[in-house]
Amino acid sequence: MPEAVPFNKHFPVSWEELHRNAKALAWRLIDKGPWKGIIAITRGGLVPAAIIARELELRLIDTVCVSSYDHQNQREAMVLKGVEGANAGEGEGWLIIDDLVDTGKTAVIVRRMLPKAHFATVYAKPAGRPLVDTFITEVSQDTWIHFPWDIELQFSQPIAKRHRGD
Numbered sequence: 001m002p003e004a005v006p007f008n009k010h011f012p013v014s015w016e017e018l019h020r021n022a023k024a025l026a027w028r029l030i031d032k033g034p035w036k037g038i039i040a041i042t043r044g045g046l047v048p049a050a051i052i053a054r055e056l057e058l059r060l061i062d063t064v065c066v067s068s069y070d071h072q073n074q075r076e077a078m079v080l081k082g083v084e085g086a087n088a089g090e091g092e093g094w095l096i097i098d099d100l101v102d103t104g105k106t107a108v109i110v111r112r113m114l115p116k117a118h119f120a121t122v123y124a125k126p127a128g129r130p131l132v133d134t135f136i137t138e139v140s141q142d143t144w145i146h147f148p149w150d151i152e153l154q155f156s157q158p159i160a161k162r163h164r165g166d
């Protein structure tokens, strides 16, 4: 297994940016349909999936529940729930939505379940990029993306102080 890359950079995302980028993803996906429905990868895929479902007027939504990080520490991926019944078959005509692809481990697991589905994320890092069919924004592998549901407004040190290492 490749060495874990330390997260040296931080990329905070606001609700507005997330909304705008999820809508941009919907624009990219509209011509690639028609779509039978969405399979959201919980939990990170839930918010983008809701925005995309609204824009593409999709009302059939299922989840695949996967968990593989304790904050920034990656561990063995756990599949807590697969696709309900045989609803999506091999996934043809279905959209899989997640917030991001990082190492690609989660994407490999879900792609194995639904090999014919279209995998779309809002953000992608280079290691996971080959596993995604459509995405909006790429960030470097050593960047941690901070989603709006994980952060809160608080005091931030002036850049000069941070630069000096105070």
Ligand SMILES: O=P(O)(O)OC[C@H]1O[C@H](OP(=O)(O)OP(=O)(O)O)[C@H](O)[C@@H]1O
Binding pocket: 041, 042, 043, 044, 045, 066, 067, 068, 069, 070, 098, 099, 100, 101, 102, 103, 104, 105, 106, 107, 128
């Ligand atoms: O490409 P990978 O290295 O597999 O990482 C990407 C996955 O990691 C995060 O989920 P996480 O397992 O942290 O669960 P969460 O969505 O419930 O926060 C993120 O939402 C993706 O699903």
Ligand SMILES: O=c1[nH]c(=O)c2nc[nH]c2[nH]1
Binding pocket: 069, 100, 102, 143, 144, 145, 146, 147, 150
């Ligand atoms: O909030 C998150 N930001 C990330 O950059 C990331 N990579 C894997 N899982 C992640 N979760």
Ligand SMILES: [Mg+2]
Binding pocket: 041, 042, 043, 044, 045, 066, 098
């Ligand atoms: Mg996730």
